[in-house]
Amino acid sequence: MVRFATSNVNKVEEVVSILEDYLIRIEQVNAKTMEIQADNVEDIAKTSAIWAAQESKSPVFVEDTGLFVKALEGFPGPYAAYVYKTIGRKGILKLLSGVSDRRAEFRSVVAFCAPGGEAVCFLGIVSGMISAEERGSWGFGFDSIFKPDGGGGRTFAEMPIDEKNRYSHRAQSVRKFADWYLKSFRGP
């Protein structure tokens, strides 16, 4: 059983579904994590994990995701959650109206930390395109405007969770973490 510090139920659902394959169960901790301002997701996740481990006095992991749109100089980047809450998907689509280069990248970082220790990070990246309009009803956040490469032109929101989990940024980072966790704490 591993503790997962987050208040995002959608993330919990995805992570539970991925970790089932590894027979790892998680307990959601609603510990308020402290997120710093930084241009990369790793630094934010690392600081959050150290903070959450201190607060909850137990080993814990966090997951942080950024959306990096090439034509927007990486915007919204690590501030995807704030941008989602304010200008939202419609804002991103408006910023890209008339823009032909729609390449974008989701980056997910899982950071694990035990109290008093260093944080260990695991990165998952998926490349794709920002769609012309919102499509699909699965998923959350920017899923309905992101078409991952290899997804046949469909957005993440047009894929059931099992299919998204086959190659999403979050699935990659969580799987790397799971492999490491099993090796580290349950032996080879």
Place this chain on the structure above:
Amino acid sequence: MVRFATSNVNKVEEVVSILEDYLIRIEQVNAKTMEIQADNVEDIAKTSAIWAAQESKSPVFVEDTGLFVKALEGFPGPYAAYVYKTIGRKGILKLLSGVSDRRAEFRSVVAFCAPGGEAVCFLGIVSGMISAEERGSWGFGFDSIFKPDGGGGRTFAEMPIDEKNRYSHRAQSVRKFADWYLKSFRGP
């Protein structure tokens, strides 16, 4: 002499010019401050000041500014610097194209902290409108797309620094800080 932790030379210039009236001289400290993610500028400035005082082992102040656009649910808010670096002024104008409610607010917070102490905050707010296009060459950041109320329809970038300092958000917060500082450390 008071230490000002910032790496923004434009801010230094404005703050020096405001504090001249109070005969307060400042020393710029390039201490890397840690900024947290929060929806309000106060919390960010407070944490930065505590951090900067610890790092530089001396009393220090920081200044943090947010731009809150009403029709964009407060975006870019406290992340104005990151948004400026990525989508910039043109991005804000594009997000507001076709939007009639162009009301916005600049909020500036000065936070002062001595090592081991609490941070003291001073808030300055100026209301105005986002202009239809960039205008003027003074100032920095979003100055050329912000028309403060009472400015005769001109943007901050169309006003020389002395005029901007008569009513800007930053001038207000810095003046409140200066009044408090003189009373606290030089007596009545």
